[in-house]
Amino acid sequence: MIRDVTLGRYYRQDSFVHTLDPRTKLCGVAFLIAGIFISSSVISCIFTMLCIAALVWLSRVPLRYMVKGLLPIFVFLAVVAVLNIILVPNGVFRAILISLRVVEVIFASNLLCLSTRPREISNGVETGFSWMRHLKVPVHDLATIVSIAFTFIPILAEEARRILDAQTSRGLDMRKGGLVKKTKASVSVIIPMFVSAIERAENLAVAMESRLYGCGEPTRLHPLKYSYDDAAAYVCIFTYLLVVILMKVGRL
Amino acid sequence: MALIEARGVSYSYNGKQALSGIDLSIGSGQFVVVLGPNGSGKSTLARLLNAIILPTQGEVSVDGHLTSDKASVFDIRKTAGLVLQNPDNQIIGDTVEDDIAFALENMGLHPSWIDSIITDVLEQTGLTAQRFSNPRELSGGQKELLCIAGILAMKGRCIILDEALSMLDRENRNLIVDLLHRLNRENGLTVVMTSQDTEDALDADLVVVLDDGKVVASGKPEDVRIVPESFASSVASMLRERNVAVSEEVVSEDGLLKALSKKGAV
Structure with a gap:
């Protein structure tokens, strides 16, 4: 399952979505997620799903790559669906609705990661929220944290896989036994994982300090610039949200 | 005047003495190799020279700036850049050029300057073809070269390598050692390299042997007895x-x- 983590992985492609300004993509994902939570009917959920499908097609990211990102949360989705069916009146409808919403949120956030480099996301966050500097919010530091987090998700996933392989070769079997046994077994993966992550974080901090992090007001090699494509994308984003709100008001 | 000087430097971690009474003088343009077994204090010394940590006793000066002077910390780090052991833990950018740009962006340089410096150091390190590649997809030797390029981009006078070659095979190791010697010879770059490999010391101007946190020998390779x-x-x-x-x-x-x-x- 660790092998299926797609969050934080960039999929190199020359597409309309890839070339958009990261601020446009961040705004688009925020509006999509807002739209998903506003949607209370299956029709508006399907409308959102069609919009996301169009974006996936425009991004030219293979669908199997997007679906792969769903595998790690498949168990979570199944549990939520079963609980809804058992405990909630009209449960089947609720289960479908909630599952669709979760899948849509994951698709939207995955699409952002797969089509945007972590540094671009960080630039987008930093530039988009630069007004918060006046409120003494450390926007640059927060953007760097976001960038590092996205960069290190696949690296830590890879590290976890290596540790798991090492422990498996020493007799660990995570597939056998009950919940308690599996939880106990996972400790032998989690503890080395923590130790390794802390060591990495410490070394990264030293490397960043020695490369003058915090020296002064930083510049960017590629300053962000809006294009006409971004204007068109903003029109689509606002139209999407308007349609979802109208569906909600019209009880569609 | 020496570029780097350590006078009576001691350092302890949680009461454990990592270095004691280190006196060291590194002249501009020297190629220095600090040899020692695991736990001898090599990494601690490298971090002291880069002002990442401060000595518990004594003082370290780089290009006339004391590492204890907070106002000089960035000047020191710019003058003497530090390359660590594992490149995977120090690569920050999503592309090779982004990673090299990290320090230059922190220095607040104009994008066009950053771009031309990147072109220069990529040429020096032989990574021009990898400019837009994902650093994670590079080979071990190329990753190490990238870390060195990131430091060379700061246009400092010294590069400190903390066992930076220990994870490389012999071929890549030789490639990087040759590059360091070339930079030392042609550009006058001061190189301070910590290592466990005695072979690294053979062509050095100065060999410093550390054991148990103390300098037990120093001098030219042929004088270290x-x-x-x-x-x-x-x-x-x-x-x-x-x-x-x-x-x-x-x-x-x-x-x-x-x-x-x-x-x-x-």
Whole structure:
């Protein structure tokens, strides 16, 4: 399952979505997620799903790559669906609705990661929220944290896989036994994982300090610039949200 | 005046003495190799020279700036850049050029300057073809070159490598050592390299041997004779691992030099 983590992985492609300004993509994902939570009917959920499908097609990211990102949360989705069916009146409808919403949120956030480099996301966050500097919010530091987090998700996933392989070769079997046994077994993966992550974080901090992090007001090699494509994308984003709100008001 | 000076430097971690009474003077343009076994204090010394940590006793100065002077910290780090052991833990960018740009962006340089400096250092390190590649997809040697390029981009006067070559195979290791010697010779770049590999010391201007946090020998490779028993035996075991025949007698009687020359001869 660790092998299926797609969050934080960039999929190199020359597409309309890839070339958009990261601020446009961040705004688009925020509006999509807002739209998903506003949607209370299956029709508006399907409308959102069609919009996301169009974006996936425009991004030219293979669908199997997007679906792969769903595998790690498949168990979570199944549990939520079963609980809804058992405990909630009209449960089947609720289960479908909630599952669709979760899948849509994951698709939207995955699409952002797969089509945007972590540094671009960080630039987008930093530039988009630069007004918060006046409120003494450390926007640059927060953007760097976001960038590092996205960069290190696949690296830590890879590290976890290596540790798991090492422990498996020493007799660990995570597939056998009950919940308690599996939880106990996972400790032998989690503890080395923590130790390794802390060591990495410490070394990264030293490397960043020695490369003058915090020296002064930083510049960017590629300053962000809006294009006409971004204007068109903003029109689509606002139209999407308007349609979802109208569906909600019209009880569609 | 020496570029880097350590005077009576000691450092302790949680009460454990990592370095004690270190005196060191590194001139501009020198190629210095700090040798020592695991736990001898090499990494601590490298971090002290980059003002990442401060000595508990004594003082370190880089280009006339004391590391204890907070106002000079960035000048020191710009003058003497530090490359760590594992490149995977120090690569920050999503592309090679982004990673090199990290320090330059922090310095607040104009994008066009950043771009031209990147072009220069990529050429110096032979990574021009990888400019837009994902650093995670590079080979181990290329990753190490990228880390070196990130430091060279700051246009400092010294580069400190903390066992930066220890994870590389012999071919990549030689490639990087050759690059460092070329930069040292042609650009006058001061190189301070910590290592466990005695072979690295053969072409150095100055060899400093650390053992148990103390300088036990320093000088030109041919002058370094006084080696403690513990380090001499570790040198011997390293040589034996590489199938170089060295008798206990040779190592314990004449120390590192004989071990080195024996190895060189083979």
